Amino acid sequence: MKLKSLEIKGFKSFADKTHIILDNPITGIVGPNGCGKSNIVDAIRWVIGEHKIKALRSDNLEDLIFNGSRTRTASGMAEVSLTFENTRNLLPTEFTTVTITRKFYKNGESEYRLNDVSCRLKDIHNLFLDTGVSNDSYAIIELGMVDDIIKDKEGSRRRMLEQAAGISIYKTRKKEAKQK
Numbered sequence: 001m002k003l004k005s006l007e008i009k010g011f012k013s014f015a016d017k018t019h020i021i022l023d024n025p026i027t028g029i030v031g032p033n034g035c036g037k038s039n040i041v042d043a044i045r046w047v048i049g050e051h052k053i054k055a056l057r058s059d060n061l062e063d064l065i066f067n068g069s070r071t072r073t074a075s076g077m078a079e080v081s082l083t084f085e086n087t088r089n090l091l092p093t094e095f096t097t098v099t100i101t102r103k104f105y106k107n108g109e110s111e112y113r114l115n116d117v118s119c120r121l122k123d124i125h126n127l128f129l130d131t132g133v134s135n136d137s138y139a140i141i142e143l144g145m146v147d148d149i150i151k152d153k154e155g156s157r158r159r160m161l162e163q164a165a166g167i168s169i170y171k172t173r174k175k176e177a178k179q180k
């Protein structure tokens with residue numbers, strides 16, 4: 001499974017629609033301090049279902065929307081779309097190209113789309129369970145996480161191994177069944 005592209009609009013410092021092609025085996029994002037490199041990672045985290053606002057380096061959901069500059073008015077909505085190639089069917093869907101979209105409006109409304117069809121956040125979580133891509137997986141490793149994994153903070157090493165072994169989906173289903 002490969003990332004194909006990322007589209008960001010109105011998210012953090014990205015006022016204009018920005019389309020990033022990720023077709024090469026390795027993509028490096030470079031630029032001066034504060035130009036928005038980490039905001040790109042935040043956008044990826046957010047669209048794959050991150051709900052912990054601190055993990056997105058923000059204090060509240062509204063901070064995710066472009067809040068204006070000297071020359072630009074603030075946006076009313078943040079929108080991020082991430083497209084995957086799914087030719088090996090690692091994502092449990094028949095589509096060979098999968099695009100997930102997440103929108104958040106200033107009035108507090110949220111919207112999720114899977115290949116342009118409205119869906120729930122749960123559908124996005126389920127799509128990525130045990131694929132190594134979900135918001136709490138090892139797909140995105142930040143500096144602090146390396147420390148957590150080495151120290152096994154709050155069982156983080158076990159969680160990572162469970163994701164890699166493909167068993168966290170069963171743990172999630174068991175938890176859901178117990179709640180019913």
Ligand code: ATP
Binds near residue numbers: 011
């Ligand atoms: P560094 O190299 O120092 O780590 P970076 O390139 O990773 O920097 P980011 O942390 O991605 O930079 O971006 C920081 C910038 O994003 C800041 O200039 C901040 O003002 C801007 N920013 C964050 N949230 C918003 C928002 N809601 N609206 C507009 N700009 C924002």
